[in-house]
Amino acid sequence: MKGQTEMKIIKIKKEAWGQGLEKLQSEFRLFGPVADKDGFEFKELAQGQLPVMDLGNTRLSAKSTVYPQTQVMFNYTLDESKEDHHIMKEVDLNGQPQAVIGLRPCDAASFQLVKRNFDNPEYPDPFWVRPYEQSTFVGLACDNPSPTCFCTSVGGGPYSENGLDVLLSREGEVILAKVITEKGEALAKAAGWDTDADENVFDERRDAAEKKITAKINSDQLKGKNANDLFSAPIWEDIAFACLNCGTCTYSCPTCWCFDIQDEVKGTEGKRMRNWDSCMYPLFTLEGSGHNPRPVKEMRVRQRFMHKLKYYPDKYDSDVQCVGCGRCIDLCPVNIDIRDVCETMNNYKPLKSES
Ligand code: SF4
Ligand code: SF4
Numbered sequence: 001m002k003g004q005t006e007m008k009i010i011k012i013k014k015e016a017w018g019q020g021l022e023k024l025q026s027e028f029r030l031f032g033p034v035a036d037k038d039g040f041e042f043k044e045l046a047q048g049q050l051p052v053m054d055l056g057n058t059r060l061s062a063k064s065t066v067y068p069q070t071q072v073m074f075n076y077t078l079d080e081s082k083e084d085h086h087i088m089k090e091v092d093l094n095g096q097p098q099a100v101i102g103l104r105p106c107d108a109a110s111f112q113l114v115k116r117n118f119d120n121p122e123y124p125d126p127f128w129v130r131p132y133e134q135s136t137f138v139g140l141a142c143d144n145p146s147p148t149c150f151c152t153s154v155g156g157g158p159y160s161e162n163g164l165d166v167l168l169s170r171e172g173e174v175i176l177a178k179v180i181t182e183k184g185e186a187l188a189k190a191a192g193w194d195t196d197a198d199e200n201v202f203d204e205r206r207d208a209a210e211k212k213i214t215a216k217i218n219s220d221q222l223k224g225k226n227a228n229d230l231f232s233a234p235i236w237e238d239i240a241f242a243c244l245n246c247g248t249c250t251y252s253c254p255t256c257w258c259f260d261i262q263d264e265v266k267g268t269e270g271k272r273m274r275n276w277d278s279c280m281y282p283l284f285t286l287e288g289s290g291h292n293p294r295p296v297k298e299m300r301v302r303q304r305f306m307h308k309l310k311y312y313p314d315k316y317d318s319d320v321q322c323v324g325c326g327r328c329i330d331l332c333p334v335n336i337d338i339r340d341v342c343e344t345m346n347n348y349k350p351l352k353s354e355s
Helices: 014-024 105-118 126-133 182-191 201-211 227-231 236-240 248-252 297-316 327-331 338-347
Strands: 004-012 029-036 039-044 070-077 098-103 135-140 166-171 174-181 259-266 269-276
Touching: 004 014, 004 182, 014 182, 105 126, 105 135, 126 135, 135 182, 166 182, 166 201, 174 182, 174 201, 227 297, 236 297, 248 327, 297 338, 327 338
Parallel strands: 029 098, 098 135, 135 166
Antiparallel strands: 004 174, 029 039, 070 269, 166 174, 259 269
């Protein structure tokens, strides 16, 4: 649980914004949205580089700032003349603190959902937990949500503070910052941002932004449904029909966490790496014996939606494993829409003989 602090609103003028970020770079690695090919992505900011703050949303989510697409976990040598030969050496996880600037509230909320998987008492994963603990999340509220955003129907909102240390809202050239946690307070202090502003402005803006979100999903009936009934429901062939199993939906999703671990050896030096993977790929479940429990795409598509909308909420007694960012809807090349799939699952009624 993040240390909360007394809520405070700060007004940051244009020059103070740039100067503050530059000051922060002596203490933090800064990540933020920057232009990349035909879109925007979260990248580490170079000295003096400003994050782009007038974009819709980044193409990929901010998950890579804590959970990189490719990450070295261990190094080792196969050189038998070396003393430490065949010893797996864990990479140093005590890196510099980092601040993620300009992530949207949906992306911030996604870390809280993913945390249940990586930071649980049975199997805490230091490769995720350490970067997460070293991060300060400085969100950017959405005053102009996209037509495919549906965060308000999955427990979030364009001004949601869930998972954030600071929430920013742009007002022309000025940025207003709501300091939420002690981490956020420390960051604002280190940046030298301290001019107080009107506290009510965030409430007014939140109400206006929430009214703009009309897309939604309805999952109210899903909790009461039997997972086996949904698993064997005759709905998956139609849902999966057009799917190319390209994996775009999973790679762009802030709440997807599947990975693969591979060794890469050059000469005698080896690295054990963790790479994002996707439940949409046939190789993801291919076993060493040659058996594949999910050999056809229908099964893989079913797994993705069952995991997000049924298994996760059932396992954690929570809302769905989706923050409503809309990326998978915007980017799917064949227009498979999680809102429609959720509707189909939510409305599905098994025949009496099936239950
Ligand atoms: S993005 Fe669309 S086509 Fe690609 S794997 Fe996902 S659902 Fe299938
Ligand atoms: S499932 Fe789609 S809408 Fe939901 S969080 Fe993932 S990418 Fe965003």
